[in-house]
Amino acid sequence: xxxxxxxxxxxxxxxxxRKIFWGLFGLSTVMILFFLFLLNIDIVEGAMATxxxxxxxxxxxxxxxxxxxxxxxxxxxxxxxxxxFLAVFASAGLTPSIxxxxxxxxxxxxxxxxxxxxLGRYVGNVLVVSCNVAYLVTAVWLILGIKTGIWSSSxxxxxATTIFVFAVLLTVVVLVGVLFESAALATMVTIALMxxxxxxxxxxxxxxxxxxxxxxxxxxxxxxxxxxxxxxxxATLNLIQRDPxxxxxxxxxxxxxxxxxxVAAVLVFRKRDF
Amino acid sequence: xxxxxxIETSGLTKxxxxxxxxxxxxxxxxxxxxxxRGATFGLLGPNGAGKTTxxxxxxxxxxxxxxxxxxFGRNAADAEARRPIGYLPENHRFPTYLTGNGMLDxxxxxxxxxxxxxxxxxxxxxxxxxxxxxxxxxxGKYSKGMLQRVGLAQALIHSPTLLILxxxxxxxxxxxxxxxxxILSELEEKGVTIFINSHxxxxxxxxxxxxxxxHKGEVALAGKVKDLTAGKGYRLTxxxxxxxxxxxxxxxxxxxxxxxxxxxxQFLSREDANQALDLLRAQHCEVEALxxxxxxxxxxxxxxxxxxxxA
Numbered sequence: 001x002x003x004x005x006x007x008x009x010x011x012x013x014x015x016x017x018r019k020i021f022w023g024l025f026g027l028s029t030v031m032i033l034f035f036l037f038l039l040n041i042d043i044v045e046g047a048m049a050t051x052x053x054x055x056x057x058x059x060x061x062x063x064x065x066x067x068x069x070x071x072x073x074x075x076x077x078x079x080x081x082x083x084x085f086l087a088v089f090a091s092a093g094l095t096p097s098i099x100x101x102x103x104x105x106x107x108x109x110x111x112x113x114x115x116x117x118x119l120g121r122y123v124g125n126v127l128v129v130s131c132n133v134a135y136l137v138t139a140v141w142l143i144l145g146i147k148t149g150i151w152s153s154s155x156x157x158x159x160a161t162t163i164f165v166f167a168v169l170l171t172v173v174v175l176v177g178v179l180f181e182s183a184a185l186a187t188m189v190t191i192a193l194m195x196x197x198x199x200x201x202x203x204x205x206x207x208x209x210x211x212x213x214x215x216x217x218x219x220x221x222x223x224x225x226x227x228x229x230x231x232x233x234x235a236t237l238n239l240i241q242r243d244p245x246x247x248x249x250x251x252x253x254x255x256x257x258x259x260x261x262x263v264a265a266v267l268v269f270r271k272r273d274f
Numbered sequence: 275x276x277x278x279x280x281i282e283t284s285g286l287t288k289x290x291x292x293x294x295x296x297x298x299x300x301x302x303x304x305x306x307x308x309x310x311r312g313a314t315f316g317l318l319g320p321n322g323a324g325k326t327t328x329x330x331x332x333x334x335x336x337x338x339x340x341x342x343x344x345x346f347g348r349n350a351a352d353a354e355a356r357r358p359i360g361y362l363p364e365n366h367r368f369p370t371y372l373t374g375n376g377m378l379d380x381x382x383x384x385x386x387x388x389x390x391x392x393x394x395x396x397x398x399x400x401x402x403x404x405x406x407x408x409x410x411x412x413x414g415k416y417s418k419g420m421l422q423r424v425g426l427a428q429a430l431i432h433s434p435t436l437l438i439l440x441x442x443x444x445x446x447x448x449x450x451x452x453x454x455x456x457i458l459s460e461l462e463e464k465g466v467t468i469f470i471n472s473h474x475x476x477x478x479x480x481x482x483x484x485x486x487x488x489h490k491g492e493v494a495l496a497g498k499v500k501d502l503t504a505g506k507g508y509r510l511t512x513x514x515x516x517x518x519x520x521x522x523x524x525x526x527x528x529x530x531x532x533x534x535x536x537x538x539x540q541f542l543s544r545e546d547a548n549q550a551l552d553l554l555r556a557q558h559c560e561v562e563a564l565x566x567x568x569x570x571x572x573x574x575x576x577x578x579x580x581x582x583x584x585a
Contacts, residue, residue, distance in 0.1 A: 006383025010369070017371030102367030106428075108335040109361035109438075110384040113353045273290075273336040 003112045004120050011094060011124025020090040021128055027086065028136035031075070035143045043148060068148050072155040073237045075140050079133065079162045080233035085191065087129045087166055088173060092187040094125050095177030104274045114270045122174055122262070129170075130163045137162075154239050161236045161247075168227045168254045169194065171261035178265045178272075196222075198230040227254040277347030280436045280467035281309040281332060285341035288327050288491075301327040303491035304341065309469060309484070311346075311435075314462055316478035316499075317471045318571075319488035320579055325471050326364065328488065329440060333361060345436065357385070360434030362425045364441040364471070370414035374405055374424050377413055378431055385432035395431060403427045404453060418445035426454060436467045443477055455481055479503075479571040487578050494582040495574070503568045508547035510539045511562040512554050519557050523550050536562060 015021040040052040043064060051067070098104060098121055107117055137159045145151045169190050176186040200223040210216045228250035235247040288302040302324040309315045319325045330336040332343050334351050348355035368377055375396055382392040400409050403423040413421065422445055429437060437458075443451045458468055458481060472478050478485060479499060486496040495502070507528065515523075515537045524530045526546045527539040541547040547564060554561055 002386050002388060003384050006380055009383070010380050013376065014369065014371060017369075100367050102363060102365045103369065105330065105333065105335050105363045106361065106366060106368075106381070107384070109333045109356055109359060109363075110381065111353050111355075111357040111386060112384055116353075271337070274330070 003110070003116065004123075007112075007117065007120025008124040008127060011121055012128060014094060014097065015090075015125075015128045018090075018093065020094075021132070023090060024083075024086060024129070024132040025135070027083070028132050028139075031078070031136060032139040032143065035140055039147075041147045064148055065150050065152075068144050068150045069152055069155075069241050071144060072140070072152060072158075073240050075137070076155070076158045076162075076236050076240060077233065079136070079158060080165070080229065080236070083133070083136075084162070084166060084169070084194065084229070087132075088169055088190045088194070089187050091125050091129065091170060092173050092177070092190070093183035095121060095174050095186070096181040096183050099178070099181050099274065101274070108274065115266050118174070118178070118266055118269045119262075122170065125170055126163065126167050129166050130159075133162045133166075134159050152240070154242070157239055158236045161232055164251070165227070165229055165232050165254070168258035168261075169229070171258040171265065172227075175261045175265040175268070178269045193226055194229050196226055197228060200226055201228070201230040201234075224253050225257065227257050277344065278311060279308045279344070280311050280313070280346055281307065281315075281469065282344040282347070283307050283328075283332075283341065286328070286331060286338055286343055287340045288324075288331060288336060289339045300491050302331065302338075305488075305491075305493055306341075307486055307493060307496070309467060312462075312465045312467055313484055314458075314468045314482045315470070316482035316485040317469065317488065318473075318475065318478060318485055318575055319494075323488040324491040325488055326440065327491075329438060329469075329471055332438065333359070357432075358435040360429035360432065360437045362422075362429045362437075362439045362442055364444065366421070366425055368413050368421060368425065368428075370412060373410050373412050374400055374416075374427075375409040377424060378428055381428045382431045387432055392431075399427045399431055400424070402430075402457065404450070419447055419450050422446050423450065423454075426457070430457075430461075434466065436469065437461065438469045438471075440471045441473065442470060443472070443474060451477070475570075475572045475575055485571070487575055489579050489582045492582075495578040499571065502574050503571060506567050506569045507540055507542045508544060508564060509567045510541065510547055510550055510554075510564050512537055512539075513560040513562055515554070515559050516557065519553060519559065523553065526550065540567070 012021070041064075042050045042052070098107060098117070108114070137156060141152075141155050172190045172193060173186045176189050177183065180186075200219070203219065203223050206219050207216050210219060231250035232247065232254065235245050235250060238245045284306050286302055286305045287300070290299045290301055291297065292299075305324075305328060317325050317328070327336055331338050332345065332350055333356065337351075343350035345355040346358060369380075372380060378396045378399065379392050382395070383389070397406065397409065400406050403426055405420060405423055405427070408416070408420065413424065416424065422442070426439075426442065429439070442454055446454060462468060468482075470478060470482060482499060484496075484498055485502070487494045513536055520530065520537060523539050526549070527541055529540040531538045539550060541550060551561065551564060
């Protein structure tokens with residue numbers, strides 16, 4: 001337990017030193033300040049509202065509840081797109097850095113197993129991003145709640161779903177990092193998977209368009225194998241907007257994918273000579 | 275049952291294979307070596323002899339192709355076997371974002387030391403390596419010698435019973451080297467086994483009681499330093515030796531040299547040295563010194579490596 005905490009603490013220190021933590025924190029803070037100071041909502045008789053942005057009226061809202069949910073959906077979309085890209089980009093160097101010659105030998109000389117070292121780094125990395133996601137979502141939720149009186153708890157679920165998707169994508173970063181010790185390659189592969197996700201999510205349309213059974217099977221296989229960033233994001237938006245949600249399949253297939261990637265990373269890391 | 279040996283290897287071999295052509299490089303070839311508890315042991319060898327690969331196999335950073343390595347009787351591959359080890363790697367790259375205190379805290383934590391204990395020990399340990407005022411400074415600001423000192427502190431923080439040091443004096447000034455030797459001597463007195471991998475033969479000769487010389491992945495020579503360097507002969511130094519006497523002595527001496535009016539004669543036997551002394555006294559020459567000489571470890575090293583290459 002002491003060694004695990006030391007590994008996690010070291011990941012935080014490195015993230016702070018590389019300005020990863022502060023970069024994500026700064027971005028979240030800018031968004032929070034926007035909601036806090038620049039966006040004003042006037043509630044009239046609990047229903048009517050005027051939204052002002054930079055002091056100018058931009059919208060007259062009849063359904064405050066719907067407006068709050070839409071705003072939260074925008075934040076969730078931001079989390080699933082730009083924030084996720086940034087988090088992957090920022091985290092890509094954290095795994096290869098521990099394998100630098102002169103550093104890895106010292107880590108391996110301690111009474112800690114290789115599995116422990118890699119998982120400690122992984123958990124630390126997930127926690128760095130989790131802190132930022134929780135900070136942004138909770139602060140926006142509080143600000144909107146205080147300003148409108150509407151406390152939509154379903155928005156808070158996006159903390160868990162965003163962290164889950166990041167944790168799955170991070171397994172790819174870790175595997176590529178362990179295999180090639182390249183932060184750039186790890187970023188490229190992971191972002192390629194993120195870009196593939198919305199394309200592969202058009203399964204029902206594509207299955208109709210594809211002519212052969214073979215190509216349909218290839219599409220299906222790819223769809224089920226690749227982590228479902230798009231599906232998870234869509235499910236989160238549906239949850240926020242109280243639309244029907246079915247996340248079981250995206251969750252378990254993504255979880256299996258992440259687990260397999262992590263096991264592969266551990267096996268490679270255990271076998272390597274340094 | 276606890277082992278009498280801190281390190282035991284049997285037929286330890288490492289073969290590296292190139293990825294595509296599958297060409298083999300035999301870095302370590304069947305090394306069987308034992309280092310007793312409490313010993314001070316030096317591992318020597320020219321570049322590429324397999325020293326670092328051997329050490330890395332002890333730490334399980336490199337997996338052996340065949341053979342076995344044990345630390346205090348425990349399989350080196352077992353993480354727990356590394357608990358009594360303090361290690362200072364060569365060409366270390368400590369995280370520069372950490373301060374001296376932070377770095378010691380991290381590695382002590384990885385050794386399983388509780389936080390409270392770490393906080394108590396770190397200031398004293400930094401003082402011991404002469405860095406008591408540098409604890410809050412980032413390692414990026416440290417000189418090479420200071421990094422070596424803090425690296426040694428890192429290796430000592432959890433009170434190891436086996437210290438493995440890879441080029442411990444690398445980049446350290448003469449005063450620092452003496453300080454390091456003093457620390458190591460104190461540890462030796464406490465019964466800590468010290469295993470040094472170094473190119474500095476003088477340093478190994480000064481500190482280690484036993485050595486092994488590796489060459490091309492094999493143990494070319496191993497033994498006690500005093501045995502390996504013992505019994506080379508006697509050196510006679512005299513002043514203003516006439517040419518006739520010098521020529522006569524040169525017949526029995528294995529080497530003759532002159533400097534600043536002094537002549538040095540090297541003899542293999544005590545008898546030859548005594549006869550030379552008698553002759554010099556008879557000729558009223560002033561004798562400066564008669565000293566028994568031994569081989570230096572460097573001479574033993576060069577001879578061993580050359581002999582092994584020819585064989």
